[in-house]
Amino acid sequence: MTQKTEKQKESRYAKAIKIQKLSKVFHSESGSTVSALHDINLTVNSGEFITVLGATGCGKTTLLNLIAGLDIPDEGYLDLNDNLKFGMNIAYVFQHYTLFPWRTTLNNVAFALEMRGISKQERKLEAVKLLSKVGLEGFENAYTHELSGGMRQRAAIAQALAMKPKLLLMDEPFGAVDDSTRADLQRMIIQLWHENQITIIFVTHNIDEAIILGDRVLVLSERPGKIVNEFDVNLPRPRNHLTPEFTEFFMKIRQTLSGQLD
Amino acid sequence: MKQEEKKINSTDKKNSVTVILPAKHCQDGHAANFDWSKRIRSIVGIFVLLIIWQITAQYYDQPWIFPSVTRVLSQLAHPLREHYASGTLLSNTLISLLRVLLGFLFASIVGVTLGIVMGSISFIRDILEPVIELLRPLCPIAWLPFAIVIFKLKTLPQLFGINYSHTIFDQVQIGMIFVIFVGGFFPVLTNTLDGVASVRRNYLLLAKTLGASPVQIFYHVHLPAAMPMILTGLRQGLGLCWFVIIAAEMMTGSDSGIGYLLMYAADNSAMDIVIAAMLIIGAVGAMLSFLMRRVMFRFVGWKEKEI
DSSP states (O other): OHHHHHHHHHHHHSEEEEEEEEEEEEEOTTSOEEEEEEEEEEEEETTOEEEEEOOTTSSHHHHHHHHHTSSOOSEEEEEEOTTOOBTTTEEEEOSSOOSOTTSBHHHHHTHHHHHTTOOHHHHHHHHHHHHHHTTOTTOTTOBGGGSOHHHHHHHHHHHHHTTOOSEEEEESTTTTSOHHHHHHHHHHHHHHHHHHTOEEEEEESOHHHHHHHOSEEEEEOSSSBOEEEEEEOOOOSSOOTTSHHHHHHHHHHHHHHHHHHO | OHHHHHHHHTSOTTTHHHHTOHHHHHHHHHHHHHHHHHHHHHHHHHHHHHHHHHHHHHHHOOTTTSOOHHHHHHHHHOTTOOOTTSOOHHHHHHHHHHHHHHHHHHHHHHHHHHHHHHHHOHHHHHHHHHHHHHHTTSOGGGGHHHHHHHHTTOBHHHHTTOSOOSSGGGGOBHHHHHHHHHHHHHHHHHHHHHHHHTOOHHHHHHHHHTTOOHHHHIIIIIHHHHHHHHHHHHHHHHHHHHHHHHHHHHSTTOOOSHHHHHHHHHHTTOHHHHHHHHHHHHHHHHHHHHHHHHHHHHHHHHHHTOO
């Protein structure tokens, strides 16, 4: 018993991702170059919830794309440990176009399982279970256009969880929903994180969201994208916006971001 | 938690989807009331036209130039009447339809296949696109003399070594099929090509992150995403095929089909048959378009409301 908990502890502190001196430059058609990321150093522990904060266009998405293997870095090292394998246990929830519009919600959630050749019956069972987990029971046969923005993101999260991911990358997934839905989705993602022991890297431009969710908040600067500061959010969960400690974090992060603007 | 959750829980499985679409219900209810007066108005226009036509025709009383509505209708009422030993309105319509369906089938198979290949392999696209752009603007009818010279008047059964099959297929000349093929091929090809090549990158990335292999991405993303465009191409292609066959049948060398009967009747001053044939051609064209629309809605209804 003690051995098992020790093992869990070990895996809790095992390094999932190690990034050293990572840089990425984009060349536009007009010939100008934009340094999207510059000298990123980051270690992500297994089971950690990291939020990445920064203004729009500061290379947050590029960072996720590099980790997801959708883009190739120009310089530096990116090591994935913990048996992380692209297409197997790294899931990615985008902000837009998170579902295939020609598939029903059920078939969207079952997509990853279908790609793995799992039988129709089995994947249906699993997808129904996941849909009820994200609060979408009864919407199995709905198409994307029949779902609200919040429902789509719920379905997208279920779709990602179907992979049984060890690492979940989220790119401003709640950027396009209203505040109350956003709060619901935040609670849900925390719940799922607790249940499934996954590492999450969550990109947002909302300071509140970053503090509510993250074990650690990384603040990225704009062009070139650099990690300018890092905050260990040691507040107990569930977190409350209306505590002095929360406000203190908010102020510190706000100042870091404002410092960037000057 | 919870506006959204309440909504979910308060609805049962069957009507949960319709509940979030109240607007659709309103429209349907509205349409039922609205349709009546609209339908009457749309009939009124046609009715007035028919009355003016009838009065004018009776006033001039020269049916070999301008036949009355009743004369035309009496031709339409007897679709099995033999004309000039060239068959009946019905038999010639069926011959034209058969030619179009065979040519269109051929054009669809080749057009969709080639469109998919060109849309997904840019190397092949680079080679073939100039050729296609060169041939595409050419009117399909302009191919007819060429097709007749190449294929003579060979029929489909003759292609398989049967000289005379005593079926309707004896009226299906290879040259005709070729011209219809040319008519239907280009819209099918270009639409399929665009559909396959212009799939949203996000969907490809999404499938990739979810573990789909390149082949799976092709089957589960490229194809369904391109389906609306493919069906649009097929609809346009079928419409064009029907245009092309009528024109082709009017040319020298043809001896059957509704286009042929129309031309032959005109030469014999049988304007009632000419107009009856025109009405049939229009009706068949509308029917083909309607059927293709139904197919489209059945298969790619999701596209209508994609956001």
